[in-house]
Amino acid sequence: MQASSITHAGDSYLGQAAGTGLPGHPSWTVSPSLVTGVARAEFYIRANPGAPHTTETLARAAGLSARSLSRGFQQLRGYSPMAALRHARLERVRLDLQKGTAGGTVTEAAVRWGFLHLGRFSNLYASRFGELPSVTRRRAEEVV
Numbered sequence: 001m002q003a004s005s006i007t008h009a010g011d012s013y014l015g016q017a018a019g020t021g022l023p024g025h026p027s028w029t030v031s032p033s034l035v036t037g038v039a040r041a042e043f044y045i046r047a048n049p050g051a052p053h054t055t056e057t058l059a060r061a062a063g064l065s066a067r068s069l070s071r072g073f074q075q076l077r078g079y080s081p082m083a084a085l086r087h088a089r090l091e092r093v094r095l096d097l098q099k100g101t102a103g104g105t106v107t108e109a110a111v112r113w114g115f116l117h118l119g120r121f122s123n124l125y126a127s128r129f130g131e132l133p134s135v136t137r138r139r140a141e142e143v144v
Contacts, residue, residue: 030075036063038054038072041081050113055081089113092127095119096137106133 041062045053058081059066073081093100096109107118110133115121125133 018067030072034064034068034072035076037062037069041069041073042084045081045085045088049085049092053082053085056125060083067116086124089115090125092138093125093133094129097133098140100137102138106137109133113120 013114020139037059041058041064044058044061051057053064055070059069062069064072069081073079073084075082090113092116096112097106102141106122110116110118110121115124122133129136
C-alpha cells in the first residue's frame with residue numbers, strides 16, 4: 001500500500017513530508033518512517049482491539065521503538081498509542097450496544113472490551129459520543 005493512500009477521517013496520514021514540520025509546530029519534523037509506523041500501529045489496533053496491548057507490543061507491530069511510537073502519536077494525532085486503543089475499544093462497545101450484542105447490557109459490553117471501571121468508562125463514552133452508553137443501548141432497543 002502506498003503511504004499517500006492511507007487516510008483517517010478524511011485526512012491524510014502522510015500529510016506532512018519529512019522536514020516540513022506540522023501545522024502549529026513548524027519546528028517539528030516528521031519522518032516518513034514515523035508516519036508509516038503510526039499508521040501500522042493504528043491498523044494493528046483496529047485489527048486486534050481486544051488484545052492485551054501495551055505501548056511496547058504496539059511499537060513492535062509498528063516497527064518502531066516505544067518512545068518513537070509515543071512521540072509519533074503525540075505529534076501526528078495529539079494523543080498516545082494507548083488513547084488510540086481506548087478509542088478503538090470505545091467504538092467496539094458502541095457497536096455492540098447499537099446491535100444489541102455482548103449480552104445486551106452496558107456492563108457486559110464494557111467489560112468485554114476491557115473497561116473494568118464502569119464509572120470511568122461511562123465518562124469516557126459520554127465524552128467521545130455525546131451520550132451515556134445506556135442511552136445508546138435504549139435507542140437500539142427502541143429500533144427492535
